[in-house]
Amino acid sequence: MGSTARPSVTSRVLSILGAFDERNPRLTLSEIADTAGLPVSTAHRLLGELQAWDAVERDTDGRYVIGRRLWKVGTLAPVARELREASLPAMQDLYEATHENVQIAVREGTQALYVERIHGKSSVPVLSRPGVPLPMHATGVGKVLLAWAPREVVEEVVEGLRPITRYTITERGRMLRELATVRRVGYARTTEEMGYGTCSLAVPVQDAAGEVVASLALVTRTGRRDLAKFLPALRVASASITRRMGV
Numbered sequence: 001m002g003s004t005a006r007p008s009v010t011s012r013v014l015s016i017l018g019a020f021d022e023r024n025p026r027l028t029l030s031e032i033a034d035t036a037g038l039p040v041s042t043a044h045r046l047l048g049e050l051q052a053w054d055a056v057e058r059d060t061d062g063r064y065v066i067g068r069r070l071w072k073v074g075t076l077a078p079v080a081r082e083l084r085e086a087s088l089p090a091m092q093d094l095y096e097a098t099h100e101n102v103q104i105a106v107r108e109g110t111q112a113l114y115v116e117r118i119h120g121k122s123s124v125p126v127l128s129r130p131g132v133p134l135p136m137h138a139t140g141v142g143k144v145l146l147a148w149a150p151r152e153v154v155e156e157v158v159e160g161l162r163p164i165t166r167y168t169i170t171e172r173g174r175m176l177r178e179l180a181t182v183r184r185v186g187y188a189r190t191t192e193e194m195g196y197g198t199c200s201l202a203v204p205v206q207d208a209a210g211e212v213v214a215s216l217a218l219v220t221r222t223g224r225r226d227l228a229k230f231l232p233a234l235r236v237a238s239a240s241i242t243r244r245m246g247v
Helices: 009-017 029-036 040-052 068-074 078-098 140-147 151-158 172-185 227-246
Strands: 056-058 064-066 101-108 111-118 133-135 188-191 198-206 212-221
Touching (some): 009 029, 009 040, 029 040, 040 056, 078 101, 078 111, 078 212, 078 227, 101 140, 111 140, 140 151, 140 172, 140 188, 140 198, 140 212, 198 227, 212 227
Antiparallel strands (some): 101 111, 101 212, 111 133, 188 198, 198 212
């Protein structure tokens, strides 16, 4: 008499992790259980184990997101490793020339995910850390990534704009105009939109086929009036990363 084998613990854990994707980077317990086809109690128990291992984390609103430890494992994948290895020499040169925060980020769903950052003691403190996602609409790297993102991603982001500071752009029409400008001039700027006292300048990073795969940025104090002078250096660094990725 045949019997139906119960799913293994591994398959259940993988079904939980598989519930997250570009359109669903933040999920409630019930959403995860429903997508994974698991009882809520089982999903809750397994999520607790995954959270203890830092494979998932919980936002302040209680939703689950992919954790930093799982992200670090993901950076060992050839694509992520290639970007880091290609970008670090150019980022180090850029830091030596400016002594400002240098960041590189990729798009993860509707958020910007920082891959690497270089900063010094004199650099202005910033919120970004590798592996920690931040909203695209309020960051320089995010605006660049959003400007070249698929239309459905743009629509999702602009429909859910929320203020982070009083300078954050939250009007749909204004954000769409901002993105059009970014595509036209080839760079993005922010001024205290993510945090008070900081501003940023960001440019796209392309792969060998010309697709925008990342964004490179400098973050400095708001008081700097000469931020635009760093644009040529940023573009040279971006081109260097593209060349190294093609080797």
